[in-house]
Amino acid sequence: MTxxxxxxxxxxxxxxxxxxxxxxxxxxxAGLVLVVAFLLLALIGPLVTGDPAQQDYLATLAPPSGxxxxxxxxxxxxxxxxxxxxxxxxxxxxxxxxxxxMVVGIPIxxxxxxxxxxxxxxxxxLVDVTLAFPFLVxxxxxxxxxxxxxxxxxIALGFSQLPxxxxxxxxxxxxxxxxxxxxxxxxxxxxDGHIIFRYVLPNCASPLIVQATVAxxxxxxxxxxxxxxxLGVQPPTPSWGVMLTTAQQYLGDAPxxxxxxxxxxxxxxxxxxxxxxxxxxxxxxxxxx
Amino acid sequence: MLWxxxxxxxxxxxxxxxxxxxxxxxxxxxxxxxxxxMAGQEASPAVVEAIRHEFGLDKPLPAQYLDxxxxxxxxxxxxxxxxxxxxxxxxxxxxxxxxxxxALAMLIAIVIGVGAGIVAAIRRGRFADYVATGFGxxxxxxxxxxxxxxxxxxxxVTWRVLPASGYVPFTEDPGxxxxxxxxxxxVLGAGFAAILMRQTRSAMxxxxxxxxxxxxxxxxxxxxxxxxxxxxxxxxxxxxxVLGLQLGALISGAVVTEQIFVIPGFGKLTVDAVLTRNYPxxxxxxxxxVVGYVVVNLLVDIAYALLNxxxxxxxxxxx
Amino acid sequence: MSLLEISDLTVDFDTEDGLVQAxxxxxxxxDEGEILALCGESGCGKSVTAMSVPRLLPPxxxxxxxxxxxxxxxxxxxxxxxxxxxxxxxxSVVFQEPMTSLNPSFTVGYQIAExxxxxxxxxxxxxxxxxxxxxxxxxxxxxxxxxxxxxxxxSGGMRQRVMIAIAVACSPRVLIxxxxxxxxxxxxxxxxxxxxxxxxxRLGTAIILxxxxxxxxxxxxxxxxxxxxxxxxxxxxVTELFARPRHPYTLGLMNALPSAAVNGxxxxxxxxxxxxxxxxxxxxxxxxCPRAQADCRLSRPPxxxxxxxxxxxxFHPGGKS
Numbered sequence: 016m017t018x019x020x021x022x023x024x025x026x027x028x029x030x031x032x033x034x035x036x037x038x039x040x041x042x043x044x045a046g047l048v049l050v051v052a053f054l055l056l057a058l059i060g061p062l063v064t065g066d067p068a069q070q071d072y073l074a075t076l077a078p079p080s081g082x083x084x085x086x087x088x089x090x091x092x093x094x095x096x097x098x099x100x101x102x103x104x105x106x107x108x109x110x111x112x113x114x115x116x117m118v119v120g121i122p123i124x125x126x127x128x129x130x131x132x133x134x135x136x137x138x139x140x141l142v143d144v145t146l147a148f149p150f151l152v153x154x155x156x157x158x159x160x161x162x163x164x165x166x167x168x169x170i171a172l173g174f175s176q177l178p179x180x181x182x183x184x185x186x187x188x189x190x191x192x193x194x195x196x197x198x199x200x201x202x203x204x205x206x207d208g209h210i211i212f213r214y215v216l217p218n219c220a221s222p223l224i225v226q227a228t229v230a231x232x233x234x235x236x237x238x239x240x241x242x243x244x245x246l247g248v249q250p251p252t253p254s255w256g257v258m259l260t261t262a263q264q265y266l267g268d269a270p271x272x273x274x275x276x277x278x279x280x281x282x283x284x285x286x287x288x289x290x291x292x293x294x295x296x297x298x299x300x301x302x303x304x
Numbered sequence: 305m306l307w308x309x310x311x312x313x314x315x316x317x318x319x320x321x322x323x324x325x326x327x328x329x330x331x332x333x334x335x336x337x338x339x340x341x342m343a344g345q346e347a348s349p350a351v352v353e354a355i356r357h358e359f360g361l362d363k364p365l366p367a368q369y370l371d372x373x374x375x376x377x378x379x380x381x382x383x384x385x386x387x388x389x390x391x392x393x394x395x396x397x398x399x400x401x402x403x404x405x406x407a408l409a410m411l412i413a414i415v416i417g418v419g420a421g422i423v424a425a426i427r428r429g430r431f432a433d434y435v436a437t438g439f440g441x442x443x444x445x446x447x448x449x450x451x452x453x454x455x456x457x458x459x460x461v462t463w464r465v466l467p468a469s470g471y472v473p474f475t476e477d478p479g480x481x482x483x484x485x486x487x488x489x490x491v492l493g494a495g496f497a498a499i500l501m502r503q504t505r506s507a508m509x510x511x512x513x514x515x516x517x518x519x520x521x522x523x524x525x526x527x528x529x530x531x532x533x534x535x536x537x538x539x540x541x542x543x544x545x546v547l548g549l550q551l552g553a554l555i556s557g558a559v560v561t562e563q564i565f566v567i568p569g570f571g572k573l574t575v576d577a578v579l580t581r582n583y584p585x586x587x588x589x590x591x592x593x594v595v596g597y598v599v600v601n602l603l604v605d606i607a608y609a610l611l612n613x614x615x616x617x618x619x620x621x622x623x
Numbered sequence: 624m625s626l627l628e629i630s631d632l633t634v635d636f637d638t639e640d641g642l643v644q645a646x647x648x649x650x651x652x653x654d655e656g657e658i659l660a661l662c663g664e665s666g667c668g669k670s671v672t673a674m675s676v677p678r679l680l681p682p683x684x685x686x687x688x689x690x691x692x693x694x695x696x697x698x699x700x701x702x703x704x705x706x707x708x709x710x711x712x713x714x715s716v717v718f719q720e721p722m723t724s725l726n727p728s729f730t731v732g733y734q735i736a737e738x739x740x741x742x743x744x745x746x747x748x749x750x751x752x753x754x755x756x757x758x759x760x761x762x763x764x765x766x767x768x769x770x771x772x773x774x775x776x777x778s779g780g781m782r783q784r785v786m787i788a789i790a791v792a793c794s795p796r797v798l799i800x801x802x803x804x805x806x807x808x809x810x811x812x813x814x815x816x817x818x819x820x821x822x823x824x825r826l827g828t829a830i831i832l833x834x835x836x837x838x839x840x841x842x843x844x845x846x847x848x849x850x851x852x853x854x855x856x857x858x859x860x861v862t863e864l865f866a867r868p869r870h871p872y873t874l875g876l877m878n879a880l881p882s883a884a885v886n887g888x889x890x891x892x893x894x895x896x897x898x899x900x901x902x903x904x905x906x907x908x909x910x911x912c913p914r915a916q917a918d919c920r921l922s923r924p925p926x927x928x929x930x931x932x933x934x935x936x937x938f939h940p941g942g943k944s
Contacts, residue, residue, distance in 0.1 A: 151556030277450025285445035524710035
């Protein structure tokens, strides 16, 4: 929405209009509800539920009951507590990887956009190389080198988000450079830094927010996939993926263990996807969906 | 057109080159003696020395890289630290399994995904559209491995119609092979189908409301021709692009699927190798994956150019 | 009996905001070799009227009543497969946007041959030869080479000619041209209009020309129907219409032409077109009409004969201002 800078519509009025348009659609609102629920679970859940590492050998593989609303796993740990803590892990993975990608990617994108002649081709080649490594392969490689850990997962996830962030930022720079009001500002003596902060970054905000709503569910699924394979979060830290590994072993005896973690992943992902669709429609209608 | 292909091939080669450097350096970035790393922790000193010699690990880095390239091109990936078997043989054995799984999954995904997308676009706003879109959203959000577990829970444990795991080579017993592949392929293909469905629907909706469809109708063409030829043709480019982009997801999905259903494929090889620090295998696996990925993307680009006259023709004009 | 007879045609659209009455009680005729212009501003219903003939209106939301007869044959009640026989063969359309009306993925030759093979069952080679002839007919140079080209390789004017070639491929009885020159440069316009004239002279094609450009009407049309808010407000042969416009709306349109500008200012018609959602029993134009009087608000003026072959719907028609 680059015209928002040229047309003097007050920010508050614009935001109000966007919120109203957003509120009218049922699906994105449902998404918002799911996302808020997920955030609550991740942030507050661990504070109210029990200790996820506490083992109770008397109550292993117990079906859902009053004491353990989601049952217990093979070591007698409360599944609900583990779900709540797992939510926190998923959220960490999502947010940290996004931040990593942005901290690295935005500067690269800016530079590529501004200094087109020399740096742009190099940067785009590097982006191609990055794209040549599917996420899982990179994560696997990384895990091989530094050992499986949440840190590795975050780095791998951040790496896989990098091309998109770079593309978005670079695209905005290229688009803004052609605008008349930028030429006017430059004629007035504005330096590159001024242009970046006043014009480019605010315009990046919308597509980057939309990208975040795509990146976070990808990160959630990515983290749980890696943890499921044993390449991510290591026990005793609970993660939804790790819970499913356990669940697989005891599929016949305790099927409920398989349902909850996966359902949580699905709902969180669904929430972000719906939210993202809605945001995209409202913030960036020209994305042509 | 030829020019375009050559340019893309050149691009691909550069990417492979850079990628191979990354892999090459990655292994050597590990702590400890690279020879021990490649030979495995339990190998005897004699074996370690033999490895050091064979891979020239005492030479300066650039020379090592040259060796690496020649060895790769001749198929010498070293030996697995687990059982000292040549890595290339292991890969040759496992790769076809994964290819079969992926091919089946893609087939399922295309038939279901593209088909549902077309139907949803034609019957926009009606019941079929909502059903398809709902499945599309669900398919996007549900994690693979969960679907796999649920599938096993349902088909193998509760209903007992399909086996839960295992693999039988196609050449040995086609029937058994397919029976064991159906569930994994469905699970792997489901997410892919959801994405394809959404993209196809979106592209078809765009095409169906385009002016040229109105022109086609005004010619008195049958609805089948209008939708199947005019609208679909212009949607294919989108579909193929998505196919290419999603390949990475297919690969990672295959890894997970093989883990769940205990299928001795390439993906499972990867995971096992990482967990046992089997570096020769890891190095080879990553390289093969990257090569495969680059090649497929190249093919997708070429297919895209074939379908889109603008690119095809401008590529031929040396601009 | 005329070639095309439209009687009491009314078209409504079912929309989210209510029932939109796009066309109300239109009647007109078209004879062989005649060029009839439907003119008026955007939204007056001229396109909808014309598109009712080949029934190219949105399915599901369109409610059509009245009669459309081609050669005495009623088209509104034809089942869809029969209608598809009519489209492209008896009635064909040249659309407004040559940029987007051709499929970018197929060659020009393919798109022309397509309609030939559909209706005349020609073989691929025969259709190809005929397509080359058609390209020549519409004045495209080097037709053999153009056959293999794609739409994006042609200029706007040429694309429009290709559209015309497609439309006349099967020698239709009626050709509907929807704002054929609006998207083109003025210099190209003349060429396209020449093509239409040529078709009328050589093939005897009857043409319905939809346009808001009175210059085009004066240039090429034999008769004109002026529409406002879904109704016909004036109908006359073109020379008569320009010499003695009766309806104040027509007068307003002619005054708005650049050639009629006074002191360098264009005269506009003040006010806005009434909403298509309602249909009160009064003259639709009266709110903006300089000649309006009390009776204009009490009932709708019928379309009546004010002079030989000249119909107008007004209680107080004027001479030239």
